[in-house]
Amino acid sequence: MSMIEIRNIHKSFDGTEVLKGIDLSVNKGDVVAILGPSGSGKTTLLRCINFLERADSGEMVFDGERFNLNAIRRREIARIRRKTAFVFQNYNLFLNKTVLENVTLGLTAVRKLPKAEAKARAMDALVRVGMADKVNSYPAQLSGGQQQRVAIARGLASEPEIIYFDEPTSALDPELIGEVLSVMRKLAEEGMTMLVVTHEMEFARSVSSKVLFMEGGRVIESAPTAAFFSNPQQARSREFIRSILQSRQG
């Protein structure tokens, strides 16, 4: 049974339809890569799934519970969010909090963990992303790659069932991309369920188990990763893969 299933999600901004009926399903332990050209609606899809935007219509089944994405209640949103984590393209660490506080805040304020326990869990998470030596730094004192690893730790600390990533390396200088991708690779190997919007083809190819290729607000192709890259079924997918590989070499 899938952990998350999205059915027929629609979303418009000012009369322009950005998501035109997307279906998606993620099983426990899956790493699903969402690929597609700029403007195809990938970010909007993730934001609707985590309720940062309200979808116009669509359905979500999360852990067997069914929700109407347009009419979902605040209480239900809060319940689902406790089981998910979101990693933003531009990190969005809390600027007035130290690294440690960034990770503990959700644990103490939301989950009401005692300080000591929150700290222990935060340290665990920070060790996993290799940021345990920077606990007292503020985000402004860190590189982009370090900030993004802290953001991942912040997500991990709440022990989510799934982590959503929206182009986690797109804002990074090239030399910093590797450290973030290797953390994500490790998480995938440990069995973390992840939904990753990315332009990193090599990462998608080697880490993801499934690919969803989007264009113009629709899913053009959805396939196991190996099949998608070795034998894409749709002309648009083939073109996309070719153009990405060319731009990489060129």
Add this chain to the structure above:
Amino acid sequence: MSERLWDILVSSFPRLLGYGLKVTLPLTALSFALALVISVIVAMIQYAKVPVLRQLCRFYIWIIRGTPLLVQLFLVFYGLPQLGVVWAAFPTAVVVFGFNEGAYMAESVRGALESVSRGQMEAGYCVGMNYFQIMWHVVLPQAFRTAFPALSNSLISMMKGTSLAATITVMEMFRQAQVINGRVYESLALYSETALIYLMFSTVLTYLQRWGEKRLGQYGAVK
């Protein structure tokens, strides 16, 4: 300088300073505390775009900013008693100063709130916090830091502005200077001395502001 004048200055200094410390500064502190509470509430209502209340806040700011402080003081102290609302002078001053400066400070705080990136709010939601938790732990502290210089300016201008309370019979430092002057007729010397004490106070406040900015600046975040 004549000996008489020197004696007047020396003997009035501790008196004036005493009224400054015991009336002007407490009046400033209470009014500022009230203004701070009002400004944060008014700013948050506008930031959250709460219907109706939001229009009410705009109306409040419009009225306050569009009329002179002195007229507001007179209206409340001399005008409202005709409607049966009689307040003592000191509380009247606190309320009028608080509501007056609160309107200006609300604009500073609102601007500061709006300068906090939306991503901070979204990240807060994603770690499971609710609106008020995010405001409290993340958005307000950052906004406070941004608004701090403007709020400090408000505090200093309010401290000087409390001298207007003299016009509604509050016996604060400036009114005390007037009283002494009524006996000795040395306006130039006495009011210079009074000005000097205000200058001392605002210098200390400016120093505190700098210290505060340095402390708040340590997370080197929002520029």
